[in-house]
Every structure is written in C-alpha cells, then in structure tokens.
Amino acid sequence: MIRVLLVDDDPVICRHLEAILLSDPKIRVLGWAHDGPEAVRNAARLEPDVVLLDLRMPGGDGLEAIAPITAEAPECRVVVLTAYDTDRDVATALARGAAGYVLKSSDPAELVHVVHVCASGQQVLSPHVVHHLTGQASSQQTLVTMIRRALxxxxxxxxxxxxxxxxxxxxxxxxxxxxxxxxxxxxxxxxxxxxxxxxxxxxxxxxxxxxxxxxxxx
Missing domain, CATH: 1.10.10.10 (Winged helix-like DNA-binding domain superfamily/Winged helix DNA-binding domain)
Incomplete structure (x- = not known):
C-alpha cells in the first residue's frame, strides 16, 4: 500500500486528486495539507510514502517545504504537482530533493503512474515537463540532472x-x-x-x- 499526503491550498483540488488516487486500490490518501509548513508537520506526523506538493500556496511556498519534508520524513518521496513548468522551478525542485515533477494538466493515469514509480525509490518527470525542457536550450543542465537522477x-x-x-x-x-x-x-x-x-x-x-x-x- 502506497500512503500519500496531498498538499494544495485549494480543497477542491485536494478532493479531485484524492478521487484520482483512490481509483487505484494500492494507494491510500492519509490526509491533506494546505501550505508548506503544514505539509512539513503532517509529513513528520503521518510518515507518508509520497507527498504530492503544490508549489504556489499563500500560506507557505512548496519549494521551501521540499527539503524540510525529506529531513523530517527521510523515507518520504516528494512529487511536485503544479501548473508551473519553468526550468528554474524544475531545477530548484530537483536540487532540493524532489523525486518527481508533474503538471496538474497531466492525465490521471500518468499521475497514478508517477506515484507508483516514485514510491519505489525512483525519480520521474512528467512527459510534459520533459518536452518543455527539451524545447529550451537554457534547460539543458536541468535535463541532464533529471536524467542522471532518474536512471x-x-x-x-x-x-x-x-x-x-x-x-x-x-x-x-x-x-x-x-x-x-x-x-x-x-x-x-x-x-x-x-x-x-x-x-x-x-x-x-x-x-x-x-x-x-x-x-x-x-
């Protein structure tokens, strides 16, 4: 059973993500958090296998929460789930220990797949993110970093x-x-x-x- 913590400031999005994940009988949603600091506290308390983490939240930035989450719950894998795919965000998330980076526009099946892959200890990026990186010369080092960490x-x-x-x-x-x-x-x-x-x-x-x-x- 893969235990997941959802982090997004919008409860509607949390409910939507929970419905998607619970379509897979091997995934259990432990709870929600609505900003970075709450995500860190809940990760330490609940010890999830995977945290699906939004980046832009009024109560606390998701990027700032990645390193504290992995420090509080070393076995936890952080997957960034966001509407933003700038190479700077991707590079920063990877540098701070994210195991995955997925866009909110991704297909539900893709999201479930990423949760499974990251829970197994591997790293993966959404095909949409990979496509974005390959389309920008400035993103080459981010792409290299992603490939090296994923394989x-x-x-x-x-x-x-x-x-x-x-x-x-x-x-x-x-x-x-x-x-x-x-x-x-x-x-x-x-x-x-x-x-x-x-x-x-x-x-x-x-x-x-x-x-x-x-x-x-x-």
Missing part, C-alpha cells in the same frame, strides 16, 4: 547506447550483459523518462548531449 548506472549506460544509435545486441556487447537485460533496462528507462519509445529516449539523450562520446564498459 540507475546501467540504465544510463544503456541510454547512451541508444543515443549513439546502437541496437540492443550492440549495447549488450558493449556492456558485457545479455540482450534480455538490455531490453529490461530500455523498458525501465523509457518509462522513467516519460518517453513513448526507445527512439524517443535516445533523441532525448541527444538533446541533453549526455556524454555521447563515452559508453562505459563493465
């Missing part, structure tokens, strides 16, 4: 192979692992990066200029 070392190595145009067989040969293992890494990284295919993931890595000249060997 395991092996998934990162596999992604470099995709960006270099290698087939699964060629990546397996380069890394000294089985083709089946490569396929598993590809499926995982495509999901974490919000991509629809291995090709899109490879192009994303190219946009980030992710050390394409270096494919580490085992």
């Amino acid at each position: 395991t070392d092996r998934e990162l190595e596999t992604l470099r192979g995709l960006a270099a145009g290698l087939s699964n067989v060629q990546v397996a040969q380069e890394l000294g692992i089985s083709v089946a293992t490569v396929k598993g890494h590809v499926s995982s990284l495509v999901r974490k990066l919000g991509c629809e295919s291995r090709l899109q993931a490879g192009l994303l890595a190219r946009d980030a200029r992710l050390d394409l000249d270096r494919l580490p060997k085992r």
